[in-house]
Amino acid sequence: MNATQKVALVTGATRGIGAETVRQLAEQGVLTLLAGRDAGRAEAAAKKLKDEGLPVESIVLDVTNAESIQKAVADVTSRFGRLDILVNNAGILLDSMDKAPSEQSIKVWRETFDTNVFAVVEVTQAFLPLIKAAPAGRIVNVSSLLGSVTNHLDPESKIYHFKVPAYNVSKSAVNAWTVQLAYELRDTKVKVNAVHPGYVKTDMNGGEGEIDVPTGAKSSVGMALLGADGPTGSFTYLGDTIAW
Numbered sequence: 001m002n003a004t005q006k007v008a009l010v011t012g013a014t015r016g017i018g019a020e021t022v023r024q025l026a027e028q029g030v031l032t033l034l035a036g037r038d039a040g041r042a043e044a045a046a047k048k049l050k051d052e053g054l055p056v057e058s059i060v061l062d063v064t065n066a067e068s069i070q071k072a073v074a075d076v077t078s079r080f081g082r083l084d085i086l087v088n089n090a091g092i093l094l095d096s097m098d099k100a101p102s103e104q105s106i107k108v109w110r111e112t113f114d115t116n117v118f119a120v121v122e123v124t125q126a127f128l129p130l131i132k133a134a135p136a137g138r139i140v141n142v143s144s145l146l147g148s149v150t151n152h153l154d155p156e157s158k159i160y161h162f163k164v165p166a167y168n169v170s171k172s173a174v175n176a177w178t179v180q181l182a183y184e185l186r187d188t189k190v191k192v193n194a195v196h197p198g199y200v201k202t203d204m205n206g207g208e209g210e211i212d213v214p215t216g217a218k219s220s221v222g223m224a225l226l227g228a229d230g231p232t233g234s235f236t237y238l239g240d241t242i243a244w
Helices: 016-027 039-050 066-079 106-132 165-184 213-224
Strands: 007-010 031-036 056-060 085-088 138-142 191-195 235-237
Touching (some): 007 016, 016 085, 016 213, 165 191, 191 213, 213 235
Parallel strands (some): 007 085, 085 138, 138 191, 191 235
16 A cells, blocks of 8 residues: 555445455555455455455454454554545344234344444444544444434335334434534544445345445545545435435
8 A cells, every 4th residue: 555545344244245445445545454354254255356366355343243343443554554444334134024023033133233333333443543543534434324213104105114123213312422423523624424335136135136236335445535624424325415
């Protein structure tokens, strides 16, 4: 890398939107760390992109494991001394589609929040000193329209009848965390934003969706490469504001 090249890290990046986010950032010249909890899968995914001439490296990171997080921070610190971009992409959906909100198990709630909320907070806290060390840090939290309380209350909204509570509420929490952190960092050059990738044709959605994976990554990439005049504390899809 050269002194002016940005360094990014994308969590949950061995496939789907995460892998495509890595690709698109690397295509913009960003040295991008493809993070995955399985070293072999992360290396294989990174090699595929490196073989295309893109500046991609793999890094082992299990976002639900404190030791793994600290090792990743130490790795980035020793290799680069800063982190320009953090994309908190890792997420899971465990709700049973045939159960009502009150019937989802506590196990599903706990596991969902461990990955979708607590891991986002812990990973961000751990990397924040490195992000502050960058000239203009960017933190992107991959949320979902399903985290919009406003839309869930609107009978005319397309998500009004789609209640998968553990997942939905976890994304509402991600949105709230985004606002809290953006406020804390409001007088710095670090910008913190949440994005809705769209209803993307991924494994998480069983292959169903309205848009392809490349389009699904665009919201994250746009906020990751945000200029100095861009927003902080926002919730957007392809640049359009979504109601909290």
